[in-house]
Amino acid sequence: MRTTIRKATLQDLEPLSLLFDGYRVFYEKESNLAEAKIFLRDRINNKESEIFVAVDATGTMTGFTQLFPIFSSTRMKRFWLLNDLFVHPLYRGQGISKALLFEVQQFSRETDSCGLMLETAKTNAIGNSLYPAVGFILDAEHNYYTWDAK
Secondary structure (H helix, E strand, O other), X not given: OOEEEEEOOHHHHHHHHHHHHHHHHHOOOOOOHHHHHHHHHHHHHOOOOEEXXXXXXXXXXXXXXXXXXXXXXXXXXXXXXXXXXXXXXXXXXXXXXXXXXXXXXXXXXXXXXXXEEOOOOOOOHHHHHHHHHOOOOOOOXXXXXXXXXX
């Protein structure tokens, strides 16, 4: 089935919110469709992220990815953080993730950024085989730290 990848708009908020909520549940967060909708609406309205959606020939939204802009001081360019990638379980195995990734790679070139970065769990076997398959390189030389403001 043919899939189209395009930027999300406010008109996509309902189906996108359902996918986003499913994504959060996948990562063991409590479902909260109302807050998901507000979060996405704010990102789109405030132009704080770039969201790309996959839509099949019937018009069904099957997946999405969300990029947040950060900057590389050493490269003196924008660097996109690929924060979210999700395909509805009924549509997995059809190349939708790859199509979304190829689209954001092209977007990265078009916006003259220095690239894309992402993180995924060491236990994410699918992601850890997907990302190298589309040209991402595992950085085994740097430590990754977080600090939570609880």
